[in-house]
Amino acid sequence: MVQNEEVCVVMVPFIAQGHLNQLLHLSRLISAYNIPVHFVCATSHARQAKVRVHGWDPLAVANIHFHDFLIPSFPNPPPNPKATIRFPNHLMPSFKAVMHLREPFQKLLTELSKTMKRVVIVHDYLMSSVVQDFDSVPNSEVYMFQGCSAFTAFWYHWEEKQALKLDEETESLWKNVPSLEDCFSDEFVEILDSEDSSFKKISSGTLYDTSRVFEEKYLELLKNEEVGSGTTKNWAIGPFNPVVIKCNKKDSSTTTEYMKLFNWLDKQEPNSVIYVSFGTTVSLSDEEAKAFAIGLEESGHKFIWVVREADKADIFDGSENRKVELPEGYEERVERKGVGMVVRGWAPQLEILGHLSTGGFMSHCGWNSCTEGISMGVPIATWPMHSDQPRNSMLITDVLGTGIHAREWRRRHEMVTASLVAEAVRRLMASQEGHQVRKTAAELGVAVRLSVEEGGVMRKELDAFVAEITK
Incomplete structure (x- = not known):
């Protein structure tokens, strides 16, 4: 197939391993539609994503393009195995440093916009502030990626607003939902709050690494919550990871x-x-x-x-x-x-x-x-x-x-x-x-x-998202 010359996708992942992994897998899925994907990341973390990905070789996919940018140096302390709160607060200096991608991202976006009819940005929720200047490029649009389950995302939003009336079953479940106490450090909560205010101004829709096979109810509840700037559009196009995988003992590079x-x-x-x-x-x-x-x-x-x-x-x-x-x-x-x-x-x-x-x-x-x-x-x-x-x-x-x-x-x-x-x-x-x-x-x-096969619910969701960005 000939590469799509009108639309490209720019992926902007957060730099924690789990987040890198998700958007690199998503890059594979979208590139299969012959859409060029540009993966924007800090230099060492782009390398980390490529080295650790399972089930496929990102360097063998011709239409995934990596853009590695230097960020300011940051302290690199070891983790504390005896910390009372298990959140990895030793990573906070890097989380703050990666926000310096805002300027190089905008320059790349401007360059891509000159040759593309439409530039579609898919950004991790935690990178909302990095992509916030996208509206200076008239042929770009932005979609937010939520890296957690729809179940978890819904309870975060509902706990904050409590505007939506719950049905009896869901209200009963709420009584046992674990608290957020000790889940995050105070420093990270500040980042969450900052990014939250950024994405509410810009999101055209939300992507989830989950499936309607098992999270249909919570995806619909999220629509009713009107997460973001009032949009009700969301797509469940997971699992992003390959669902059929074999060990490669015959590979010459196997350790x-x-x-x-x-x-x-x-x-x-x-x-x-x-x-x-x-x-x-x-x-x-x-x-x-x-x-x-x-x-x-x-x-x-x-x-x-x-x-x-x-x-x-x-x-x-x-x-x-x-x-x-x-x-x-x-x-x-x-x-x-x-x-x-x-x-x-x-x-x-x-x-x-x-x-x-x-x-x-x-x-x-x-x-x-x-x-x-x-x-x-x-x-x-x-x-x-x-x-x-x-x-x-x-x-x-x-x-x-x-x-x-x-x-x-x-x-x-x-x-x-x-x-x-x-x-x-x-x-x-x-x-x-x-x-x-x-x-x-x-x-x-x-x-x-079965959902990822032709005609399956995940494939239909992915087809619908691709149709949305290429219309």
Whole structure:
């Protein structure tokens, strides 16, 4: 097909890993319509996005163009694994520095507008202030991307206004929605407030990395809330991540660690392994890590556990990261006994979740991890840490029925114990409750995977959005 020469899309992601990942995956989806996509990012974070993306090679897609801009230098402190609030406040200097993309973004927009009939901006909600000058370019329009679930987004908005009358079922649910206490630092709330005021002035519609297969109700409620500048347009075009993925053991670039991990997984029984990962922004203290180590071993179930320090703002700065301490000889012992594998680096999460041997996922409930678990049909033991995670956890457990609470948000300040970890694993992997959520998760996974095929609900939503921006 000939590349669309009238319309281009400019992606403006926020620089936290989960946000980078979402808009890079969305770039793939939109570029498949032969629309050129321009990905605007700070230099090191663009590199981070490309290195870590799973399931496809962004450098092999000819019509995705990366625009890497330098931002002012910023402090790059390590995360604090003993912080009372788990929000990654050590990233705040970089969050502030990235706001300096406003000027280079505007220059790029002006240049693109000279050769394109229409320039469509898709920006992360947290980058609203960066794109706010778009109206100086008459042939541009802007759409806001919301990086959390529709369920979580709705409750944020409704909690602020409480203008919409809830039906009996939803009002009953509200009584148990986790509080926002300890979800964010005060510094980050200031950024949220600032970006909120920016996007309300500019958004022509909202994109969500979710599916009407399981969030139809909350997408409709968001329309009624009239989020943004009174627009009722929203599109659920998720999951953004590939929903069918195979391990690449035959690839010449595959690492020894990758081969070892998947050779081990290949030997396990179907649905027998629990995958444990808490994402890129959570650091376990050594005491917590040791409790997890003992609990996983004592659970009696096989596991893959990602043990890594949370990301620093610049993951390429060359400094050595803290190595999380586990009980002496633990990694060698569990591997020798064939009961588990400890991954110290970056894990191929999509491939692990898509493997037949993986029967459960213990997760912090970042939205990327939730959508990956949902699309692969894997039940989740939820252990939220900060941000939108407590409310995502409620969506998974109480609304969708595809997971169990490993640790509820109200228990967040309690000490992590090996018995708590072991009990959560057993409940998910071997109880009647776990059997039911696995069945529900598998059924939902099938429905979501069907939705991305020709004629499916997600494909129709994506077609509708592309029709909107190319009309």
